[in-house]
Amino acid sequence: MSATYPTKVILAMKSGNVCAFKDCHKALTADGENSNPAVIGEAAHIYGESPGTKTKPASARYRSDMTDEQRNHCENLIYLCPTCHTKIDKQEKDYPPEFLFSLKKEHESWVAEQLDQCMSEISFAELEVAATALASGKHSSSNDSFEVLPPEEKIHKNGLSDAVRSDIAMGLSKSHEVERFLANMATNVDGEFPDRLKNGFKKKYLELKQSLSGDELFASMLEFAQAGKKGFRQQAAGLAILSHLFHLCEVFEK
Template identity: 40%
Template sequence: MASRSYTEQTIKQLFGSAAGRCAFPSCRRKLIHPATEQSSTTIIGDIAHILAFSNEGPRANSAIPDKDRNTFENLLLLCAACHRLVDGQPDDYPDETLRAMKLDHLDWVDRNLENEMSDIRFPELEVVCRRIISSEIADSTAFNSLPPQDKISLNDLGPSSAKKITMGLMQAPLVANYLQSMVTHVDPDFPPRLISGFRQEYDKHRRTGAKGDGLFVLLEHFAAGGSADFERHAAGLAVLAHLFQVCDIFETTS
């Protein structure tokens, strides 16, 4: 039996896609509480298994290979109370119900991001970019020659990622204006340093084998700073979509 442990990539993908919220439809509470002056960041979420981790657990299925038990596809982000409920009453919450719950939650996240996207302004972009920016300038800051749709196809990005890119590009003019303002008034190297910060994260996950939609979610989580606030998440997605469009990240898959 495999150990009950999860890769960093899986955890970030799970929290990122769920926007750090409980997936139970009548709950959806924030599971990430940011650091304060007195305390560090606190995570109150649980990682639930759709099909049980063990052969004796709720919704057990002995046919599922060990290697698939702790994958993103078999996991659901819940608060502790909702986790206890679905595992305590597995006949009321079979695996089909939990899979539908997960998909419904992802749709709910998308709707909230779309609603929030139109409200972001320079201050929200400032918070996102200041966290990402690197002290180094990227080796390559070339503007890409591929249209977004070609990049989407090249990287095997599915409808969910494509939808989020389109959503983020709604604010591409705002992001471009913000970056130009930083170049003019603060730091002429701001855009290449921003690209460098993204490239470091992109390369880190590529080295572990991340690709496609999984890689996009990891970068989305990174851009949002792991926040459960939709305002922060929307601003991060706007920056990610802008860089997807204008720089050479996602240009190659090798």
């Protein structure tokens, strides 16, 4: 058993899609000339994943007293490039668990600071990328019965973590700018764009909801809103759009 794809999405989001080592910070999505962007980041285990076999040694830093769920939880994973992942596992004595947990915490705090800073810098250009990703075509409204709930009640009802609550609050701080952007789009580009955005957002939510929930669902929607674009500014724009629609639309309701 290894970390699930949704867990890796959350880890990548918290890590800003860059390697956690300060002297590396390599972008972990590679563009292709004739192909779609490729994810090259790896969810590296701090406490190792495998006990080993007769012919294969145990994974670096393996602990027999952990469950598979604990080993593959986001808290036991650090997002690294392939080179740094190989380094921490092949040079195990140089990278004990305490160091890696400290590195993870410091890196994810740095990412949160960068996102907060870029939230004040996002422009219509970044908002347009995120909004267009979610407004993919004309969609009819869902027939699911929803009751609009206040954001805090949605967060509690769906078991969203304090980290996601903080992200949503950060995103909602830009709601005024998002409203200005949507008004500009409706007036100067496409009068149906705001409605198409809402319906496209709900369609994507209902699609992902079939297999995901909670933080994993929110992280996957944020990944989609980034539309393959790299950088903290685009992540901030995606978060601003998602938080605005989270507040406005009938999702995360049941």
